[in-house]
Amino acid sequence: MDFPLQVDNLTKVYGRQRGIDGASFTVRPGRIVGLLGPNGSGKSTTLHCITGYHRLSSGGITIAGHPHDTAAAKNRLGFLPDDLPLPESLSGRELLMLHAHLRPGLDLAAAYDLFDVFDLADHLDKYVGDYSHGMKRKLQLVLATAHRPRLLVLDEPLRGLDPEAAILMNTVIERSAGAGNGVLIATHDLFAAERGCDEVVIVSEGRVVTQGAPAELLERHRAANLEALFLALTGIGTGLERKLQHLTHTLDPDRIDPVATEVSGGIS
Numbered sequence: 311m312d313f314p315l316q317v318d319n320l321t322k323v324y325g326r327q328r329g330i331d332g333a334s335f336t337v338r339p340g341r342i343v344g345l346l347g348p349n350g351s352g353k354s355t356t357l358h359c360i361t362g363y364h365r366l367s368s369g370g371i372t373i374a375g376h377p378h379d380t381a382a383a384k385n386r387l388g389f390l391p392d393d394l395p396l397p398e399s400l401s402g403r404e405l406l407m408l409h410a411h412l413r414p415g416l417d418l419a420a421a422y423d424l425f426d427v428f429d430l431a432d433h434l435d436k437y438v439g440d441y442s443h444g445m446k447r448k449l450q451l452v453l454a455t456a457h458r459p460r461l462l463v464l465d466e467p468l469r470g471l472d473p474e475a476a477i478l479m480n481t482v483i484e485r486s487a488g489a490g491n492g493v494l495i496a497t498h499d500l501f502a503a504e505r506g507c508d509e510v511v512i513v514s515e516g517r518v519v520t521q522g523a524p525a526e527l528l529e530r531h532r533a534a535n536l537e538a539l540f541l542a543l544t545g546i547g548t549g550l551e552r553k554l555q556h557l558t559h560t561l562d563p564d565r566i567d568p569v570a571t572e573v574s575g576g577i578s
């Protein structure tokens with residue numbers, strides 16, 4: 311059986327800047343995989359290569375066994391981006407129709423059911439530009455899932471969602487994996503990743519530094535939790551202590567304010 315996602319030796323360079331360097335990992339059927347890494351480590355680059363937004367510099371990606379840049383792969387992929395590149399002058403319904411045209415497998419009845427669940431049914435004839443941030447995220451989730459993709463790729467899926475929408479989003483993720491599909495989630499939420507992901511892939515400075523089931527990684531690296539493991543493997547922990555001391559000193563209320571001293575000195 312083909313894996314929902316297979317990434318082999320993926321490299322993407324932007325001019326002289328390396329976005330991701332030789333990354334290999336898989337998302338197996340029924341698995342929720344977290345893609346974790348510090349700012350600038352290569353998560354979005356990886357997602358944008360998978361979804362075909364960026365051309366690969368080298369390496370290969372298959373979605374359900376199909377090369378990622380083919381129509382067969384795109385029809386099996388659902389993507390929730392972190393930013394909101396939506397055509398604001400279309401209504402929600404028009405956008406759905408556009409998607410139905412682009413994704414032959416899109417189940418319109420399922421899409422309308424999902425709109426209902428996410429409280430969007432009464433807003434379908436509004437311009438997308440008039441949706442709130444959370445409404446746009448929900449709309450994008452419906453569009454990403456209504457064709458029942460083999461691979462669901464989500465960039466910070468809970469960002470900007472209210473608690474009810476977050477519970478619904480998590481249910482969509484669990485149901486999708488429960489049906490045997492693969493889910494890849496890029497996130498900075500290490501606590502949610504430790505709780506909700508079957509596996510995690512940690513990237514740092516463009517390279518995969520470890521991957522596996524959270525419990526297995528904690529045991530292998532003798533770490534108390536995923537946050538401690540993340541800080542150790544990405545090297546962030548070393549500089550963090552110094553930055554915290556610096557911050558404490560800078561924000562110390564007893565510290566003499568050089569600007570205030572200078573001003574009052576000038577007045578007297």
Ligand SMILES: Nc1ncnc2c1ncn2[C@@H]1O[C@H](COP(=O)(O)OP(=O)(O)OP(=O)(O)O)[C@@H](O)[C@H]1O
Pocket residue numbers: 324327328329330347348349350351352353354355356
């Ligand atoms: N379009 C681009 N042109 C040039 N460099 C880029 C481009 N996109 C990303 N990069 C660089 O590639 C590296 C990886 O960036 P990327 O956006 O993939 O990181 P990220 O892990 O998603 O970060 P964040 O958590 O801040 O979103 C960074 O050094 C970034 O500056």
